[in-house]
Amino acid sequence: MSELNIAELLADQLEKLLAAEVSAESLAALENGTGNRALWQHIEAMGVADVMCTGAEAAGLGWQECAELFRVLGRHAAPLPLAETLLGRRLLSQAGLAIPEGPLALVDADISLDDAGCLQGAADMISWAPWATAILGIARRGAETLLFSVAGTAVSAAATELHSLERAPTAAIDFSGMTPQAQAPIAAEASIREQLAVVRALLISGACDKVVELAVEYANTRKQFGKPIGKFQALQHQLAEASCRAAAAEMAAKYACRELDQKQPSTGAAVAKYTASVAAREVSRIAHQVFGAIGITDEHELHYFTRRLWQWRVDAGNERYWSGQLGARVLAAGSAQLWPSLTA
Amino acid sequence: MTPMTIDRDALSDEEFRGQLRAFLAEYYPAELKQDFYRPFRRLRGEPANQWLRTLQQHGWRAPAWPREHGGMGLSFRKQLIYHEELEHAGVARIIDLGETQLGPTLIKLGSAAQCEHYLPRILNCEHVWCQGYSEPNAGSDLASLRTSAVLEGDEFVVNGQKIWTTHANDSTHIFTLVRTGKYAKKQQGISFLLIDLNTPGITIRPIINLAGEDEFCEVFFDNVRVPRDNLVGELDQGWTVAKALLGYERVWIGSPALAGKALDLGQHLVQQLGLESDRGVMDQLAQLQADLHDYRLLYSRICDAIADSGKPPGPEVSMLKVYASELLHRLTEFNVSISGEYGAVVGDVELAGPSAEVTATDLYWQLMMARPVTIFAGANEIQRDILAKTVLGLQA
Amino acid sequence: MQEMDEFIAMLRDSAEGFLADFQASAAAQTTIAEPRPLQRELWSAMADLGWLGLMLPEAQGGLALPLSAAAELVEVMGRYRFPVPYIEAAVLPAQVLASAGNDPLAAQLASGEQLFCLAWQDHPGSEEAFADCTLQDGKISGNKSFVAALEPGSKMLVCVNANGGAAIGLVDSAAAGITVRRSASASGSFCRVSFDRVPFELLLSGAAAQQALASALAAGRLLASAFLSGLARACLRDTVEYLNQRHQFDRKLSSFQTVSHRCVDMHIHIELAEAVWRVAAESGTAATLSAAKARASDVAQDVCRQAVQLHGAMGFTEECAVGEYLRLALQYGNWLGGANAMRRQFQSLRQAEVPV
Numbered sequence A: 001m002s003e004l005n006i007a008e009l010l011a012d013q014l015e016k017l018l019a020a021e022v023s024a025e026s027l028a029a030l031e032n033g034t035g036n037r038a039l040w041q042h043i044e045a046m047g048v049a050d051v052m053c054t055g056a057e058a059a060g061l062g063w064q065e066c067a068e069l070f071r072v073l074g075r076h077a078a079p080l081p082l083a084e085t086l087l088g089r090r091l092l093s094q095a096g097l098a099i100p101e102g103p104l105a106l107v108d109a110d111i112s113l114d115d116a117g118c119l120q121g122a123a124d125m126i127s128w129a130p131w132a133t134a135i136l137g138i139a140r141r142g143a144e145t146l147l148f149s150v151a152g153t154a155v156s157a158a159a160t161e162l163h164s165l166e167r168a169p170t171a172a173i174d175f176s177g178m179t180p181q182a183q184a185p186i187a188a189e190a191s192i193r194e195q196l197a198v199v200r201a202l203l204i205s206g207a208c209d210k211v212v213e214l215a216v217e218y219a220n221t222r223k224q225f226g227k228p229i230g231k232f233q234a235l236q237h238q239l240a241e242a243s244c245r246a247a248a249a250e251m252a253a254k255y256a257c258r259e260l261d262q263k264q265p266s267t268g269a270a271v272a273k274y275t276a277s278v279a280a281r282e283v284s285r286i287a288h289q290v291f292g293a294i295g296i297t298d299e300h301e302l303h304y305f306t307r308r309l310w311q312w313r314v315d316a317g318n319e320r321y322w323s324g325q326l327g328a329r330v331l332a333a334g335s336a337q338l339w340p341s342l343t344a
Numbered sequence B: 001m002t003p004m005t006i007d008r009d010a011l012s013d014e015e016f017r018g019q020l021r022a023f024l025a026e027y028y029p030a031e032l033k034q035d036f037y038r039p040f041r042r043l044r045g046e047p048a049n050q051w052l053r054t055l056q057q058h059g060w061r062a063p064a065w066p067r068e069h070g071g072m073g074l075s076f077r078k079q080l081i082y083h084e085e086l087e088h089a090g091v092a093r094i095i096d097l098g099e100t101q102l103g104p105t106l107i108k109l110g111s112a113a114q115c116e117h118y119l120p121r122i123l124n125c126e127h128v129w130c131q132g133y134s135e136p137n138a139g140s141d142l143a144s145l146r147t148s149a150v151l152e153g154d155e156f157v158v159n160g161q162k163i164w165t166t167h168a169n170d171s172t173h174i175f176t177l178v179r180t181g182k183y184a185k186k187q188q189g190i191s192f193l194l195i196d197l198n199t200p201g202i203t204i205r206p207i208i209n210l211a212g213e214d215e216f217c218e219v220f221f222d223n224v225r226v227p228r229d230n231l232v233g234e235l236d237q238g239w240t241v242a243k244a245l246l247g248y249e250r251v252w253i254g255s256p257a258l259a260g261k262a263l264d265l266g267q268h269l270v271q272q273l274g275l276e277s278d279r280g281v282m283d284q285l286a287q288l289q290a291d292l293h294d295y296r297l298l299y300s301r302i303c304d305a306i307a308d309s310g311k312p313p314g315p316e317v318s319m320l321k322v323y324a325s326e327l328l329h330r331l332t333e334f335n336v337s338i339s340g341e342y343g344a345v346v347g348d349v350e351l352a353g354p355s356a357e358v359t360a361t362d363l364y365w366q367l368m369m370a371r372p373v374t375i376f377a378g379a380n381e382i383q384r385d386i387l388a389k390t391v392l393g394l395q396a
Numbered sequence C: 001m002q003e004m005d006e007f008i009a010m011l012r013d014s015a016e017g018f019l020a021d022f023q024a025s026a027a028a029q030t031t032i033a034e035p036r037p038l039q040r041e042l043w044s045a046m047a048d049l050g051w052l053g054l055m056l057p058e059a060q061g062g063l064a065l066p067l068s069a070a071a072e073l074v075e076v077m078g079r080y081r082f083p084v085p086y087i088e089a090a091v092l093p094a095q096v097l098a099s100a101g102n103d104p105l106a107a108q109l110a111s112g113e114q115l116f117c118l119a120w121q122d123h124p125g126s127e128e129a130f131a132d133c134t135l136q137d138g139k140i141s142g143n144k145s146f147v148a149a150l151e152p153g154s155k156m157l158v159c160v161n162a163n164g165g166a167a168i169g170l171v172d173s174a175a176a177g178i179t180v181r182r183s184a185s186a187s188g189s190f191c192r193v194s195f196d197r198v199p200f201e202l203l204l205s206g207a208a209a210q211q212a213l214a215s216a217l218a219a220g221r222l223l224a225s226a227f228l229s230g231l232a233r234a235c236l237r238d239t240v241e242y243l244n245q246r247h248q249f250d251r252k253l254s255s256f257q258t259v260s261h262r263c264v265d266m267h268i269h270i271e272l273a274e275a276v277w278r279v280a281a282e283s284g285t286a287a288t289l290s291a292a293k294a295r296a297s298d299v300a301q302d303v304c305r306q307a308v309q310l311h312g313a314m315g316f317t318e319e320c321a322v323g324e325y326l327r328l329a330l331q332y333g334n335w336l337g338g339a340n341a342m343r344r345q346f347q348s349l350r351q352a353e354v355p356v
């Protein structure tokens, strides 16, 4: 119970901090290449980034407890790799590896470790890699699953900076031939891709809430034909649809958190990321329709959120990827399992 | 004014198509074609003017204008062929509002002197026009516009602001709707006024859009003096002037051309990424293919009916705008959704799949360029209102 | 060309008159879950109008009209939600008999003297017709599914497997060895028919049989599309009328944007459906025909379902016509290929036909 309070407290603090610090200007600054490192340091000093670490002295907060934290990050389109770092530090603690200072980036691609101790494989798109002190991933060596980390400084030669939709520092990295800085077997509750999918689903659900809020506010203030456009049913129903999508994304993401906490991950990540990706697509579509021409300008703040929604929709598998996974799993379980799995 | 000497309208449809196809094959620069990389490629500024002048030199400019005004004088049916061939050849789109909107308006409602002065200059691109209708508080409800023009002697003095003016920064002139009188009905008291953008008192500020382009602008008017002769049609009757061409605009905006390019890209991506064995993807694709196939048939059915009747398009053409724009949304979303991670890259991306071939494209750009189609030229909600009232007879 | 247009206008006019009278009569009453026999008097009246042999050559007692004319007639039938198996009992068998060049039988069909039906489908959802039912020593054994318009006294045209080859022949529906399981449909009934060594009179074999069936199915699909398009249009018209007169919240229902915009979307979809079947009727390729059936099936079912919603509780009663529209949409939307199957067919045909 007391743990829950810590999580709530942190989410609250973070909400206040981000509300004060994040604005269209600070987001634009990040996207122009001058991100707010001071804000990062402040947050790191708060200790938020460590709360999901497990182990004797760690806070060890679970997924459900931290759901709100992630959603706050999404709501504010936080220009910080805090979501990645929270998850990254948890993974490091689970594997018993030392936790470096500074932000982390995560790789969800298939990487292997060869007999010579070298990594093989590449990742097309790693958010925040250019900022990260270390980049983490899972590598396979035979039947073993290892968490590996490479230092941010070590990968710069193999990294290609990318322009991503969210315009955060992003790179493609070819790890082939690199020797990890550290590695250790890990028994995580789910694959990195699944965990990252849940994180993205939570971020999406937070950002969807924000976008719906912005759209409702705009519909209530923008007047055409002598009344607020929100008085027109055609818009009301689109907004209702958007808020249903946002609510569905939140439910699905929290369901996945519960599964992860119970250490029985099955379809949660797939359901969460599928639902959230569809929500990301639909909520942005509707918001842009509501805002009319002003919404497609660079000057308006809407796109800081909708671009992130489009980005997170794609990260860690889009709706098509996860519906495929879900379908394959259901088929593999056989028809007798379908009803129990739906009603469980 | 030099009338057009060649009469291509007299050709048979097939001859006409053949000649145009041959002309485009010879003269249209290959590097400016629409392709997988830029399925909706558009030209503006000097490259656009250059191509328009090439069309002009060879008698292929202004298909809808009568020949005595220097146009091609094509029947509506031949205009359709004209647009089909441009699409087929991958000719980039050009927003040439002088040709498509102002010219026909002047020919219909302008004075002889206005035609004499402006039309040749539109044809040779000496004048490039933009459309100044929308204002910050007059979007869907255009008739509530407030930019004012007060007559002082032989001049109007214009004050106010226009917004979303596409390519104002590339243009020399703007045709505007301005308020010249106060009446109970707000559609009255609006006038259609031509303004040279070089006139003192005008400031243009480009607005960057989500695709990163300075495509539209704000235009500010501060005591801008405009000769009275620049009024088109009667004073206070500008609403009628502006509405005269609305139907045709919706026909051209409803063209299936863009959707066709987006589907070409989609089909190519399916192959490139080896998704032909994915039944779910193929069913989604089949739906989109059927939608476009069926829509093309509806589009030509409605266009044929307009051609046969010889009358301007009726309100039913709002249907075209609604369907074509939403189909484009769905197609560009499909292209992103089947592309997985590539869908998050902004700018050029090289897609590799099971085959050795690599496709260079820009998925973000096609997604962003498709965003505003449900908004401009009358948002789809407004079009549906029109259809409900005038075509279906649903009562308010 | 113009003569044909005038003729078609006349045909549509006379159909309007006839069908309006029919709809106003007691005979138009339909039942829900019970198979409904074909009304013979009505059928004779349709024969007198020339409808039964519309496309048959004059030598067979027909009017020798093109398929597009039949599509026009059927579109009007759709508008009057005509619950009679015209496509099933007149068009499909006539196409087969015409292919067989069998003048006497075709003439019997055109005059209404003899009822026919086509038993082609081996299994639900399948396009196979010449596999399951086998011919041996002049007798057939096997099963046919979704046989429509099998009436007392009907002659069946059955597609069979004759030693690995295709064949179509005549079977007397009263013959011994036939078992029928009948279920209700909007236009009468569908039957699952089993044959156990039933005598069979050969009409067509080999490629000719296959072609005859293909052209019958193509005609059936086109006409079903036209029927569905007319049906959807009338259903939307009735719905608009209802919305214009019903008040709630002190306003006409039609004045609510969500209601009116839904009607607009239905209207656009109906326009699409009509554009496609008309092209399929005149000059369409096989791909366009599949597209027509896919579109019309989807649109009609969607419009009729939404009509139920927009009529509120009234839409759930048999007192208003929405249910009749919906049942016909379900029948013709799923028979001879549902929307998904037809769209997949369109997709594969289209690849072969991609225009220059």
Ligand SMILES: Cc1cc2nc3c(=O)[nH]c(=O)nc-3n(C[C@H](O)[C@H](O)[C@H](O)COP(=O)(O)OP(=O)(O)OC[C@H]3O[C@@H](n4cnc5c(N)ncnc54)[C@H](O)[C@@H]3O)c2cc1C
Binding pocket: A222, A224, A225, A229, A232, A233, A234, A235, A289, A290, A291, A292, A293, A294, A296, B130, B131, B132, B133, B134, B136, B138, B139, B140, B141, B163, B164, B165, B166, B167, B216, B372, B375, B376, B377, B378, B379, B380, B381, B382
């Ligand atoms: C790319 C682009 C280029 C453009 N180029 C030009 C140009 O060159 N010249 C020019 O003059 N203008 C131009 N426009 C402006 C365009 O005409 C307007 O955007 C359009 O009229 C809508 O106005 P708005 O953006 O202010 O939206 P608003 O009118 O504020 O509408 C916002 C939302 O409310 C909805 N809404 C409004 N009224 C109703 C109602 N009665 N019922 C239901 N829903 C309603 C709208 O459908 C929309 O979804 C351009 C716009 C874009 C996006």
